[in-house]
Amino acid sequence: MVTIGVLALQGDVREHISALEHSGAAAMPVRRPGELDAVDGLVIPGGESTTIDKLTRIFELADPLKKRIEAGMPVYGSCAGMIMLAEEIADPATDLKGEPQQTLGGLDITVRRNAFGRQRESFETDLDFRGLEFSAPSPDQNPAPVHAVFIRAPWVERVGEGVEVLATVEPSEASHTATLRGAARIVAVRSRHLLATSFHPEVTGERRIHELFIRIVRGEA
Amino acid sequence: MSSSEATSTHAPVTGSSRVKRGMAEMLKGGVIMDVVTPDQARIAEDAGAVAVMALERVPADIRAQGGVSRMSDPDMVDGIIEAVSIPVMAKARIGHFVEAQVLQSLGVDYIDESEVLTPADYTNHIDKWNFTVPFVCGATNLGEALRRINEGAAMIRSKGEAGTGDVSNATGHMRQIRSEIKRLSAMPEDELYVAAKELQAPYELVKEIAQTGKLPVVLFTAGGIATPADAAMMMQLGADGVFVGSGIFKSGNPAERAAAIVKATTFHDDPDVIAKVSRGLGEAMVGINVDEIPQPHRLAERGW
Numbered sequence: 072m073v074t075i076g077v078l079a080l081q082g083d084v085r086e087h088i089s090a091l092e093h094s095g096a097a098a099m100p101v102r103r104p105g106e107l108d109a110v111d112g113l114v115i116p117g118g119e120s121t122t123i124d125k126l127t128r129i130f131e132l133a134d135p136l137k138k139r140i141e142a143g144m145p146v147y148g149s150c151a152g153m154i155m156l157a158e159e160i161a162d163p164a165t166d167l168k169g170e171p172q173q174t175l176g177g178l179d180i181t182v183r184r185n186a187f188g189r190q191r192e193s194f195e196t197d198l199d200f201r202g203l204e205f206s207a208p209s210p211d212q213n214p215a216p217v218h219a220v221f222i223r224a225p226w227v228e229r230v231g232e233g234v235e236v237l238a239t240v241e242p243s244e245a246s247h248t249a250t251l252r253g254a255a256r257i258v259a260v261r262s263r264h265l266l267a268t269s270f271h272p273e274v275t276g277e278r279r280i281h282e283l284f285i286r287i288v289r290g291e292a
Numbered sequence: 293m294s295s296s297e298a299t300s301t302h303a304p305v306t307g308s309s310r311v312k313r314g315m316a317e318m319l320k321g322g323v324i325m326d327v328v329t330p331d332q333a334r335i336a337e338d339a340g341a342v343a344v345m346a347l348e349r350v351p352a353d354i355r356a357q358g359g360v361s362r363m364s365d366p367d368m369v370d371g372i373i374e375a376v377s378i379p380v381m382a383k384a385r386i387g388h389f390v391e392a393q394v395l396q397s398l399g400v401d402y403i404d405e406s407e408v409l410t411p412a413d414y415t416n417h418i419d420k421w422n423f424t425v426p427f428v429c430g431a432t433n434l435g436e437a438l439r440r441i442n443e444g445a446a447m448i449r450s451k452g453e454a455g456t457g458d459v460s461n462a463t464g465h466m467r468q469i470r471s472e473i474k475r476l477s478a479m480p481e482d483e484l485y486v487a488a489k490e491l492q493a494p495y496e497l498v499k500e501i502a503q504t505g506k507l508p509v510v511l512f513t514a515g516g517i518a519t520p521a522d523a524a525m526m527m528q529l530g531a532d533g534v535f536v537g538s539g540i541f542k543s544g545n546p547a548e549r550a551a552a553i554v555k556a557t558t559f560h561d562d563p564d565v566i567a568k569v570s571r572g573l574g575e576a577m578v579g580i581n582v583d584e585i586p587q588p589h590r591l592a593e594r595g596w
Contacts, residue, residue: 080558081321081342102559117318119342119378126340126558150318164377167338184377190401191424193311196304222315223379223401246306274314 073288076101076110078136080126082118082151086273087281094281096288104135112145112288115152115175117222117271120184121164123151124172133175140177145264147284153267154225157182161228178265179231186226186256187245187269194246195220195275200259201237202292206279218277219258219270221245226269227257234262261287312426312446315402316510319343319379319447319533323523323554324512326350326537329368330375336540339550343379343401345535346372351408351455351591352538352577360410363391369398381428386595387413389422396425402447403427405440407594408454408537417595420444430514432465432592434472438493438501439596441509448507450531451592452515455538457579459516459525461592466513466529476502515592518543518576520556520569527560544574 072095077087079100091098091114101107113136115123127133140146140156148156155175161183163171187193197216207214217238230236238259242251258269264287272280286292305311322342327333333344346364354361363384364372373380379401384391386405391412395403405418407430417440420427426446431437437448450469452462472491479487479502488498500508513526514535523534534557536550543549552569559565582590
């Protein structure tokens with residue numbers, strides 16, 4: 072069985088651990104460099120990206136994480152986790168010294184934080200999601216849509232070469248269509264060993280995104 | 293489901309319980325800090341707060357100055373929203389549904405229907421189901437928590453005794469809620485009806501707690517937390533996260549104390565880290581023993 076860590080500095084760690092355990096992996100929280108050495112893959116949970124960024128640097132996890140990501144460790148990031156994996160943030164927060172928030176990088180994308188709006192615009196909707204063919208009832212049928220919860224969610228504004236778009240939100244699927252300006256927005260991407268979603272499958276009981284990630288960790292997808 | 297149905301046909305939904313409660317899940321393991329100005333909000337964000345709480349005056353000042361305490365000025369709320377990228381919460385008076393409507397229209401991310409402000413209604417709390425924006429409410433025990441959840445609260449915090457720097461009431465409330473949940477979990481099903489009556493809480497929620505062994509919403513702690521060790525103790529007692537009110541901006545060195553409380557909350561089970569971050573913080577807020585506060589001035593006893 073593969074062991075997958077969940078970065079446990081802040082955020083909905085428990086939900087990801089539960090989703091991984093229900094999907095056939097062993098899961099453990101990771102807060103220290105030594106714990107990182109024990110895992111085959113890592114989930115960066117939903118939470119506050121500015122807080123997670125600061126804590127990874129303060130507790131000397133940022134460099135070991137970057138090294139593992141460069142060395143090919145599979146990582147899945149949801150929401151704040153997607154921001155942490157992005158090479159670039161369109162609108163980073165700045166600290167009191169004017170320094171922008173940092174990410175671990177690895178995924179050649181540009182994300183915009185809170186792009187779908189504030190909490191009153193947070194929404195749930197159904198999405199088609201590429202890469203879940205394993206879950207289709209039969210080979211000639213499509214997999215069921217993913218029920219996705221977006222909470223002050225980011226979107227992806229630019230994808231680099233080799234980044235596959237797995238899901239988008241159409242204007243008719245978002246709560247606040249004005250922010251989308253008529254364009255479909257990218258909300259799930261994959262580049263080789265790195266997977267990221269703007270939304271939170273871990274809070275809905277949707278297990279297939281975690282199953283896909285476990286397949287990536289096993290080298291089966 | 294057949295392939296023809298496997299397309300995105302569902303209309304998007306805002307303000308659902310899942311979206312409201314989910315927002316609180318994302319704050320877990322974090323520290324939410326009381327701020328009264330945009331500058332304080334920037335300091336809080338810089339220290340690693342997961343959210344800030346806008347209010348007119350911090351509880352220690354409300355205590356010292358007296359008078360009626362209300363929702364923050366809309367200009368101040370706007371200024372705080374502009375100043376930071378993290379979620380902004382704001383306090384409304386108990387039962388003051390129009391303050392809550394105003395805060396929702398300003399775009400705050402969470403409303404705290406708070407006993408720290410002067411109650412606007414001594415009978416009814418706000419009907420929180422009527423709002424798209426989620427609510428957090430204080431509780432001193434399980435029955436109170438379940439009554440607030442029944443009214444639509446999507447997050448609960450212990451009340452503690454705000455503005456004192458005395459953590460004893462928060463400890464008591466966390467222990468009380470935890471032990472009442474344990475008691476329900478161990479109870480035969482046919483005794484839950486009476487348990488619901490005694491808790492003065494809806495039977496359906498009582499039954500749910502008995503089955504799952506936990507609250508259906510995130511449980512933070514609040515009231516009297518002044519040091520990294522206070523925050524860590526509340527986390528070890530089962531809190532999902534921490535609110536710090538007067539404890540930060542009424543202390544000698546707010547920026548460092550705020551950052552230290554954030555670190556101690558994450559590593560709440562590691563005394564070495566807590567010791568390290570507790571050094572050189574300067575003076576903690578001046579404390580007031582809860583026992584020395586006359587009964588009518590105790591904030592935790594507001595709300596029911």
